[in-house]
Amino acid sequence: MNMKIKEYWNDFLSLIYPNLCLGCDDPLPQGSKYICPKCHYNLPKTNTHALERHTFQEKFMGLVPFSHVLVYAYFIKNGIMQHVLHALKYNDNQEIGIMLGRWYGHDLLLGGYADAFDAIVPVPLHPKKQEIRGYNQAYCFALGLSEVLKTPVVEHGLIRTKHIDSQTKKGKVNRILDVEGIFEVQEIDRLKDKRVLLVDDVLTTGSTLVACATPLLALPCQALSVAVMAGVK
Known part of the structure; x- marks a missing residue:
């Protein structure tokens, strides 16, 4: 044809x-x-990349010394980002994550983050969960960011060592306790003494990102930042 x-x-x-x-x-x-x-x-963009102080940083105060907490858009119930992320996670639309990564990558590029990171690490899914879904949505987001920022993705920089049940109805303290110690660094040579950007889909309490940060900071990495597609106020 x-x-x-x-x-x-x-x-x-x-x-x-x-x-x-x-x-x-x-x-x-x-x-x-x-x-x-x-x-x-x-899109309800947060513009956190252009702000010195914002509310999402408060989720990690006293827990993790992130250099940058970067949130592309607000997660609003029944809003645009909720529909977009649902399609990404459950409708086998990996391209959506890559698209969002490209969009946010251009914002970060214009915001002065062209040479801010040495490696991008997606928050891993448990292998069984990834097998069911077929892909990791955080990795898709990382690919889009990498394409624009010209920063390599270390796909298996972190591995998840055990599966936990849904944390949707749990409080912040219980979430942190549940995920404590479930992540390990896999590719030490590619991350040690590097400026690492940890990426995920949604920031709620921040417990998963805190659990991911612990082994990365223990390497140590030179600096650790986080970027997510959407954040809950």
């Missing part, structure tokens, strides 16, 4: 089965993927 016929065929299919925006459910205009231009413009 030549390119012109393929284009007509795709246009015909879109009339019958239109691709809908994840944010508003309206049909996507030609050239857009996953999110329409209006929802992209209305």
Whole structure:
């Protein structure tokens, strides 16, 4: 099928089965993927990369000395980011994570973070959970960031040594106790004395990131920062 016929065929299919925006459910205009231009413009960005002090830093006060706490957008119930992240995690849309990483990577690039990190490390899933899902959404985000920032991803920099049940209904203290000691550094030579950017999908209490930070800081790494796709206030 030549390119012109393929284009007509795709246009015909879109009339019958239109691709809908994840944010508003309206049909996507030609050239857009996953999110329409209006929802992209209305993403509730936090701009933490441009702020000296912000509320997300408070989640780690007295726990982890992160150099930077970078949050792309606010996670709002039934908001754009919740719909986008749900599609990323449960609808086999890995490209969404890469897309968000590219978008945030450009923001960080313009914000002066072009040479801020030596390695990007995604928060790992337990192997059994990743086998079920087929991929790690944090790794997808890391790939997008890496593409723009030209910083290598150390995919297996951390490994998860045990699986824990959902923490959705647990308080901050219990979450921290649950995840304590469940992560280990795998690729020491690539992370020791490096400026590491730890990445995840959603920041809630921060307990998982605290647990990941402990073995990385023990290497030690030169500096440790964190970047997430969305954060809960």
